[in-house]
Amino acid sequence: xxxxxxxxxxxxxxxxxxxxxxxLGWYAQxxxxxxxxxxLSCTEATVNFHFGNIRQKFSVSTRSAALLKAFEQGVLSxxxxxxxxxxxxxxxRD
Numbered sequence: 389x390x391x392x393x394x395x396x397x398x399x400x401x402x403x404x405x406x407x408x409x410x411x412l413g414w415y416a417q418x419x420x421x422x423x424x425x426x427x428l429s430c431t432e433a434t435v436n437f438h439f440g441n442i443r444q445k446f447s448v449s450t451r452s453a454a455l456l457k458a459f460e461q462g463v464l465s466x467x468x469x470x471x472x473x474x475x476x477x478x479x480x481r482d
Contacts, residue, residue, distance in 0.1 A: 401461065404442065404463060408441060411439060412458055412464055415455060416455055
């Protein structure tokens with residue numbers, strides 16, 4: 389497991405894969421699973437799979453709690469929210 393545990397049982401650090409980091413970063417920008425899937429060219433189920441891994445690594449039950457812990461632990465920088473990637477047509481459902 390990529391999570392390191394201190395002697396007192398608390399998380400020393402959580403290591404996210406590149407894809408987990410991307411998924412959580414897009415969630416920080418307010419994107420839904422469907423939107424993230426379109427941006428990353430994968431399925432919504434794959435995005436939700438990554439969210440499951442992220443929640444497990446942070447030992448939380450919600451995406452919002454995982455995001456908060458990621459910010460608190462410095463795993464994800466709040467600055468990520470200020471640099472959205474614009475992809476023309478990425479959200480067209482046609």
